[in-house]
Structure formats: C-alpha cells, structure tokens
Amino acid sequence: MRLKGTTYKEITISICRKGYTGSEAAIRQFIAKEKRLQGDLQSDFIAGATEIVERKWLIKLLYKPLDKVKAIFPEQIEFIVKKYPLVGTLIRLVWRFKEILQSGEKELLHGWISEVAALEINELTSLLNGIKKDIVAVKNACTLPYNNGLAEGSINKLKTIKRIMYGRNSFELLRNKLLLLESRKFD
Numbered sequence: 001m002r003l004k005g006t007t008y009k010e011i012t013i014s015i016c017r018k019g020y021t022g023s024e025a026a027i028r029q030f031i032a033k034e035k036r037l038q039g040d041l042q043s044d045f046i047a048g049a050t051e052i053v054e055r056k057w058l059i060k061l062l063y064k065p066l067d068k069v070k071a072i073f074p075e076q077i078e079f080i081v082k083k084y085p086l087v088g089t090l091i092r093l094v095w096r097f098k099e100i101l102q103s104g105e106k107e108l109l110h111g112w113i114s115e116v117a118a119l120e121i122n123e124l125t126s127l128l129n130g131i132k133k134d135i136v137a138v139k140n141a142c143t144l145p146y147n148n149g150l151a152e153g154s155i156n157k158l159k160t161i162k163r164i165m166y167g168r169n170s171f172e173l174l175r176n177k178l179l180l181l182e183s184r185k186f187d
Contacts, residue, residue: 001014100126104143
C-alpha cells in the first residue's frame with residue numbers, strides 16, 4: 001500500500017477495519033524497519049519516495065563520519081540539509097570543534113565560540129557558558145596531551161559495580177571486589 005502512494009493515515013484506517021488496534025506511529029515504524037531489512041532505502045530515496053530518516057542516524061553523525069554510519073546515505077544528508085539547514089550547521093560545528101581540539105590550535109576556539117553564540121540556541125548557549133567558565137581547561141585540552149580518561153574509566157567501573165551490588169552487600173565487599181579486579185590488570 002505504501003509503495004502505491006497510500007498515506008499512513010489511510011493505511012491505518014484500512015487495517016483498523018480488519019481488526020488492527022495499534023497506532024499510526026507503529027505502522028510508520030514497522031514500514032521503516034521493513035525497508036531497512038529489504039535494503040530499499042537508497043533506491044526508494046533516489047526514486048523520490050518520501051523517506052523516514054531516524055533521528056538516531058543523524059545523532060550518530062555527530063560522533064562518526066558519514067561513511068561509518070551505515071543506515072544513512074549522502075543523498076539523504078544532502079536532502080535533509082537543504083530542507084533543514086540548521087542540521088547541517090550543527091553537524092559542521094560539532095566536527096569543527098573536534099578539529100580544533102585535535103589540531104592544538106586553541107586560537108581558533110574564540111572564533112568557533114562566537115559562531116556558535118550567533119545561532120542563539122538555548123542548548124548551545126548552555127554549552128558555551130560551560131566552556132567560557134572553564135576556558136583555560138578547554139585551551140589546555142587543545143594543546144596538552146594529557147587527559148583524565150584513566151581516572152574517569154576507573155570511576156565508571158566502580159559505579160557500575162556499585163549499581164550491580166546495590167542493597168546486597170557491604171562497603172567492604174565492594175572495596176575488596178574492586179581491588180581484586182584492579183590487581184588482575186597488572187598480573
């Protein structure tokens with residue numbers, strides 16, 4: 001029905017007459033999943049059909065380059081950026097910030113901050129306020145090879161073990177378990 005151009009609302013009405021009790025959103029999700037499973041995403045998009053691009057795919061673009069996100073194609077990104085230019089701007093700014101941090105060129109940081117501030121988006125303004133409060137640390141992150149990854153990893157491991165053991169054991173057992181796990185690293 002969808003390939004024939006039937007809308008989701010019409011599909012819902014049609015199958016509700018046959019006893020379906022779910023929602024239109026569930027139908028949308030089902031059809032999107034089926035398209036992914038059949039590998040029709042790229043051919044449908046190029047043919048001009050309306051395509052659903054899930055938010056999680058766009059979010060992955062903030063962390064990974066486009067060629068590493070298998071569920072989305074360059075043509076889809078071009079279409080999305082044309083329709084919603086802010087999405088392209090946000091992706092570009094995130095990648096620019098990563099480049100600044102990795103390049104060690106802390107002088108570029110102020111230009112990036114003013115470019116982001118010009119967007120006047122509340123969430124980004126909050127991020128900028130945090131960066132401005134600790135600008136010395138951010139500049140050091142650009143230039144120094146040091147980081148606190150090892151400490152953060154150990155704390156994360158401790159919190160995970162603590163959550164697993166919550167309400168079942170004493171602090172002594174938690175301490176001994178963590179020390180035992182840490183001592184096995186060095187064996």
